[in-house]
Amino acid sequence: MAVGLTDLPVLHPIAGIHLGTATSGMGYVGRDDLAVISCDPGTVATAVFTRNRFVAAPVEVARDHLGQASPQALLINAGNANAGTGAEGVQAATACCEALAGLLGCDSQEVLPFSTGVIGEPLAVDRLTQALPECVKNLNVSGWQAAAMAMMTTDTLAKGCSRQFDVDGIKISVTGIVKGAGMIQPNMATMLAFIATDAPVSPTLLDALLQEGVAQSFNRITVDGDMSTNDACVLLATGQAGIEPISEVGGAAYEDLKNAIEGVLRDLAQAVVRDAEGATKFITVSVEGAEDESESVVIAYTIANSPLVKTACFASDPNWGRILAAVGRAPVAELDIHAVAIYLDDVRVVSQGCLDPDYREQDGQAVMDKPEFEIRVVVGTGPAAVKVWTCDLSHDYIKINAEYRS
Amino acid sequence: MAVGLTDLPVLHPIAGIHLGTATSGMGYVGRDDLAVISCDPGTVATAVFTRNRFVAAPVEVARDHLGQASPQALLINAGNANAGTGAEGVQAATACCEALAGLLGCDSQEVLPFSTGVIGEPLAVDRLTQALPECVKNLNVSGWQAAAMAMMTTDTLAKGCSRQFDVDGIKISVTGIVKGAGMIQPNMATMLAFIATDAPVSPTLLDALLQEGVAQSFNRITVDGDMSTNDACVLLATGQAGIEPISEVGGAAYEDLKNAIEGVLRDLAQAVVRDAEGATKFITVSVEGAEDESESVVIAYTIANSPLVKTACFASDPNWGRILAAVGRAPVAELDIHAVAIYLDDVRVVSQGCLDPDYREQDGQAVMDKPEFEIRVVVGTGPAAVKVWTCDLSHDYIKINAEYRS
Numbered sequence: 001m002a003v004g005l006t007d008l009p010v011l012h013p014i015a016g017i018h019l020g021t022a023t024s025g026m027g028y029v030g031r032d033d034l035a036v037i038s039c040d041p042g043t044v045a046t047a048v049f050t051r052n053r054f055v056a057a058p059v060e061v062a063r064d065h066l067g068q069a070s071p072q073a074l075l076i077n078a079g080n081a082n083a084g085t086g087a088e089g090v091q092a093a094t095a096c097c098e099a100l101a102g103l104l105g106c107d108s109q110e111v112l113p114f115s116t117g118v119i120g121e122p123l124a125v126d127r128l129t130q131a132l133p134e135c136v137k138n139l140n141v142s143g144w145q146a147a148a149m150a151m152m153t154t155d156t157l158a159k160g161c162s163r164q165f166d167v168d169g170i171k172i173s174v175t176g177i178v179k180g181a182g183m184i185q186p187n188m189a190t191m192l193a194f195i196a197t198d199a200p201v202s203p204t205l206l207d208a209l210l211q212e213g214v215a216q217s218f219n220r221i222t223v224d225g226d227m228s229t230n231d232a233c234v235l236l237a238t239g240q241a242g243i244e245p246i247s248e249v250g251g252a253a254y255e256d257l258k259n260a261i262e263g264v265l266r267d268l269a270q271a272v273v274r275d276a277e278g279a280t281k282f283i284t285v286s287v288e289g290a291e292d293e294s295e296s297v298v299i300a301y302t303i304a305n306s307p308l309v310k311t312a313c314f315a316s317d318p319n320w321g322r323i324l325a326a327v328g329r330a331p332v333a334e335l336d337i338h339a340v341a342i343y344l345d346d347v348r349v350v351s352q353g354c355l356d357p358d359y360r361e362q363d364g365q366a367v368m369d370k371p372e373f374e375i376r377v378v379v380g381t382g383p384a385a386v387k388v389w390t391c392d393l394s395h396d397y398i399k400i401n402a403e404y405r406s
Numbered sequence: 407m408a409v410g411l412t413d414l415p416v417l418h419p420i421a422g423i424h425l426g427t428a429t430s431g432m433g434y435v436g437r438d439d440l441a442v443i444s445c446d447p448g449t450v451a452t453a454v455f456t457r458n459r460f461v462a463a464p465v466e467v468a469r470d471h472l473g474q475a476s477p478q479a480l481l482i483n484a485g486n487a488n489a490g491t492g493a494e495g496v497q498a499a500t501a502c503c504e505a506l507a508g509l510l511g512c513d514s515q516e517v518l519p520f521s522t523g524v525i526g527e528p529l530a531v532d533r534l535t536q537a538l539p540e541c542v543k544n545l546n547v548s549g550w551q552a553a554a555m556a557m558m559t560t561d562t563l564a565k566g567c568s569r570q571f572d573v574d575g576i577k578i579s580v581t582g583i584v585k586g587a588g589m590i591q592p593n594m595a596t597m598l599a600f601i602a603t604d605a606p607v608s609p610t611l612l613d614a615l616l617q618e619g620v621a622q623s624f625n626r627i628t629v630d631g632d633m634s635t636n637d638a639c640v641l642l643a644t645g646q647a648g649i650e651p652i653s654e655v656g657g658a659a660y661e662d663l664k665n666a667i668e669g670v671l672r673d674l675a676q677a678v679v680r681d682a683e684g685a686t687k688f689i690t691v692s693v694e695g696a697e698d699e700s701e702s703v704v705i706a707y708t709i710a711n712s713p714l715v716k717t718a719c720f721a722s723d724p725n726w727g728r729i730l731a732a733v734g735r736a737p738v739a740e741l742d743i744h745a746v747a748i749y750l751d752d753v754r755v756v757s758q759g760c761l762d763p764d765y766r767e768q769d770g771q772a773v774m775d776k777p778e779f780e781i782r783v784v785v786g787t788g789p790a791a792v793k794v795w796t797c798d799l800s801h802d803y804i805k806i807n808a809e810y811r812s
Binding site for chain 2: 051052053054055081083084085086087118119120307308311312314315317319320321322324325327328329335337350353354355393394395397398399401402
């Protein structure tokens with residue numbers, strides 16, 4: 001029951017990227033659970049990983065491999081996170097990389113592994129590697145949708161998006177896919193995202209684009225405040241579009257690429273929240289008017305993670321007292337409560353720290369009845385403005401997480 | 407469905423404390439929702455209040471009054487928190503104090519107001535004051551149970567406890583009552599607690615006893631991580647027991663009193679968690695072996711507030727990966743993941759940061775099947791040891807908070 005998401009939009013192929021999927025029989029019945037994304041030689045790659053101290057084995061291996069070589073392939077499995085599995089988990093991830101490298105004729109350091117699913121169970125290396133030839137056989141430029149489906153866990157639908165722009169009459173594409181759907185709060189969430197472009201981009205610039213883009217997208221969402229052990233977001237640039245290389249900040253091509261990448265990252269991040277476990281509402285929490293961006297983020301997340309605010313959203317209850325209480329307990333150094341105003345979309349509910357005299361309950365109710373709305377908190381007249389995206393806390397979140405082992 | 411709580415135990419009267427209740431017709435049908443606790447002259451009082459920046463009007467007034475005079479009465483209403491109500495809320499709380507002061511023949515500064523319930527609705531002063539004469543008429547030393555019942559909101563049962571000890575053959579009593587049950591995490595939770603003793607105690611010492619006791623009891627619990635606007639905990643000492651005044655640290659009488667007060671505070675705090683909204687499990691989260699107590703508290707609360715850990719507890723699922731992931735994302739400066747061990751009661755599940763080779767799933771399952779158990783995390787060999795109490799996250803939490811306006 002994803003909020004405001006339907007079928008996948010057109011996912012434009014990226015020259016130099018091929019995707020293939022298969023069933024390992026390890027995690028799910030009747031669907032693929034394994035994906036390979038291959039990149040032609042010359043592809044530039046960058047990635048960000050979870051900042052959870054307990055990183056999963058594949059994250060360790062992927063980070064290590066990325067430091068040694070340019071990747072020629074990404075290997076993704078759903079159903080088993082290969083996390084909390086110690087040295088054996090690292091061996092298992094490495095063995096999978098070696099198997100795929102053998103099939104593709106590259107070094108195992110040129111393969112990056114990614115896993116999502118249950119923590120703490122050994123990875124069935126044999127099953128996974130037995131399904132790899134099928135993945136490789138299926139590799140094709142139109143495999144984005146199949147790959148998006150193969151990496152789903154508690155996701156209710158495949159998620160991806162694509163943007164295009166022109167440089168000197170040549171069409172440039174940026175395409176990405178993502179999976180959620182719980183244990184989601186930044187510093188990378190249980191969340192795998194793979195984005196590629198055919199633009200030629202220097203490694204330094206590509207890395208900067210990913211870091212800046214993630215800061216305003218995946219690091220601005222929450223489902224449950226829980227940070228996963230496996231999160232990863234990879235950005236690939238194959239360079240196969242026939243335009244001049246983009247290697248420095250500025251210029252029309254750079255700006256267009258930046259906008260396209262940021263747009264894709266934001267859409268993917270929001271898609272994770274829209275398809276969050278049990279979500280029935282998609283809520284933007286804006287905090288404006290602080291002096292300091294980092295304090296604004298703290299206030300926004302205190303609201304966005306409050307179980308009471310989230311259950312009120314589930315109930316379509318304009319229970320502004322819970323929002324006010326969350327603002328009041330946010331661990332920030334400076335907050336003048338007499339300056340605080342709270343809006344539901346454009347309806348001002350609280351002004352100067354108190355119920356606004358002109359507020360009418362039915363106006364707040366009309367906003368909360370919508371599947372998507374904004375909780376906007378103005379805390380002063382400073383320059384900082386931050387948006388965080390969250391969802392409600394519903395019966396289905398409990399049901400899903402009481403029944404599923406993540 | 408409180409975990410491990412049944413009917414109230416015997417609540418020993420405290421000489422010099424009288425309690426009376428009545429129905430204001432404001433909040434609840436068919437039960438009392440108003441309580442007055444009067445204290446004889448000579449009673450020493452101390453209190454701690456919420457640290458939420460948006461404090462409710464009664465908290466503002468009670469803090470102000472307590473700074474001006476020794477209280478002769480406490481006035482408690484359930485169903486309306488008188489929070490987010492601005493200057494009118496303060497006037498309303500003050501008017502209620504004046505009305506009670508008029509009936510008791512004291513100054514209005516000698517009355518402390520306390521409210522719990524819905525945020526943001528105006529307090530019906532007329533209804534409240536009309537019921538006050540009935541409260542005053544009912545004042546009696548055995549009114550503890552009635553008062554505990556009158557202040558309930560989403561609590562499923564009245565909560566209180568009582569301890570006694572002897573000093574030179576004279577029986578000293580400490581009795582307390584408390585209400586929860588959501589918007590609960592420290593710095594005082596939606597939580598009102600009133601404790602009294604007949605021991606003669608100096609104001610400075612009484613204040614120290616409350617501060618130290620609350621730090622290890624009410625400031626070590628969580629239901630949902632939400633900090634209320636109305637929390638208050640009041641400790642009264644009537645001094646009517648015929649023993650030498652206790653005015654300094656040390657000595658048998660001091661130690662006995664300290665133990666009794668700490669025991670009552672801990673029992674009351676745990677009772678709030680046991681009767682938390684939707685709770686089916688009572689969970690102790692212990693973090694041991696850190697160098698620093700404050701970092702241990704952060705780790706313990708990261709586990710205790712994790713929605714994924716809490717839903718796993720609800721499902722009796724020994725899903726240690728979620729505990730591990732919570733430890734790994736705790737915002738502390740130092741954590742050596744290779745030193746981390748995790749126990750469910752005495753069952754070691756994780757050692758040296760990985761699944762313990764001797765762990766058997768059925769052993770973890772047997773612990774998680776119990777209504778009360780301990781999640782114990784050992785992070786090193788340092789001296790700090792902290793306990794935090796929490797509950798599971800169940801369907802009923804959602805149901806209660808989607809339907810109730812707190």
